Amino acid sequence: MAAAAPATNTTVSIAFVRGAVQRLAPAVAAAALQEAQIDPALLARPDGRVPAAAFARLWMAIARQIDDEYFGLDARRMKVGAFAMLCHALAGQATLDRALRMALRGFNLFFDDIAATLRVSGGQATVLIDNRIQPPEARLFAEETLLVMLHGLVCWLAGRRVPLSRLDWAHPRPAHADEYRRMFSPLLHFDALSTAMSFDARALQAVVQVDATALKAFLRDAPQSVFLKQVAASGWSDRVRRQCREALARAEPAPTLDTLAGSLGLSPATLRRRLADEGATWQQLKDAVRRELALQHLAEGRLTVDEIAARLGFEDASTFYRAFRKWTGQAPGAWRAAAGTGEAAVGSMPA
Structure with missing residues (x-):
């Protein structure tokens, strides 16, 4: 991923900041928070929020320090540059269907402990996650992060925000569950058998129209461009x-x-x-x-x-x-x- 996008008024829950640093050595976490200009004292505030740009800086700072764009969550590192390489491949696909299937194959190659598959049935496209990451706190953040990346990519490739019709979590309801309503969907279900996101399968037929300029801009502003695609300013x-x-x-x-x-x-x-x-x-x-x-x-x-x-x-x-x-x-x-x-x-x- 590249440099963070310019600051916006969008904020994200401090819960995501805690998730981002939970696997890091204390010195690495402190350095990353300082680079992102996030006060460590905020980590103790259950309702704290940080600007989206600050979280983007934190994501990049952690990736650079540990050479892992996935916060050290999986046994295998997602080395810096892997996301950009995947995006180049996705931009060349004809439809969202083909691009999403390629994205899932790509992520499944990057990771050992978490995988995602696409199922289309009854007019719904559902991405299901199989996750073996431990402990539960790390497993939850790993799924949050993967869903942010996948949904952000779906919206970018489709050229519009693709609303989720349902979001299942294989976890109890966390304290920051309201954040999911803003980011993903108001239709949330917890303690499910597996974590899964569903959307209208007709969206899979969207033609991917990403030219070189759009690709360059998307990658320049990643990762902020990824998670802000879900709440696109034009919506x-x-x-x-x-x-x-x-x-x-x-x-x-x-x-x-x-x-x-x-x-x-x-x-x-x-x-x-x-x-x-x-x-x-x-x-x-x-x-x-x-x-x-x-x-x-x-x-x-x-x-x-x-x-x-x-x-x-x-x-x-x-x-x-x-x-x-x-x-x-x-x-x-x-x-x-x-x-x-x-x-x-x-x-x-x-x-």
Whole structure:
């Protein structure tokens, strides 16, 4: 993989950072975190987030230090340059079907302990993962990483975001499960027999139209270009999320679905359908933006809980309090204290 892409407003869960460094020697992990400009103290915060660009830098820093683009998770290294070589081969395929099958053969050649196969049945294309990596924490992150790469490649090769119709995990629900809804699909199933991602099999017929310029740009911005393909900036979900975030960040009233649809030149029904095609709903997107901004404001420590509730468009602080507990399992004041910003200026709500 090449240099990281320019910074964006997209953030990723700190859980992925913990997964990335879990197999590293302490000195290697510390050096990689420093190069990525990620504060090691964030690793202890269950709801911490880092910019996508920072995670991309971490991925590259680790790959360079251990010559492995797969974080040292498999018994066999995925040496630096392997992903780029695979992408060159995929870009020359006629259809997504042929490219995806080649990608799976490639990854199965790179790895000894994890493998993926494609099954097409009942109008669904399903990629199933067989994983022998231990311990469970490493096995989960290995599957997260492989799915990010595979889904990112599918979206890139198809020339659009390919929504997943279902995502099964052969694991209990992790604390950061909501991240999967944003990255992959709102239809999640845990404790399954095997980890698998499914999508409409008709997408396999998409013609691969990747020219030399597009290939060069994709590889130049990898790995960030890989995991951001799943939430492509041109998608309707991203447009809705961005407009909602911009309005709330300016302390304006939260936009409604009707006003957003009008600003995008669509009817509300059409916007609902287009969001559904991307595996999203207006309520999910609005809640995700509110949650992200709430964590940001609490960590910064400049606003009281009452002020945050008002800025995010809640009727009152108690409504925000209930929503925040649902999102994180903690009261806003308790989360702020755990974040190291102290108990001060938390408003009238109890911690």
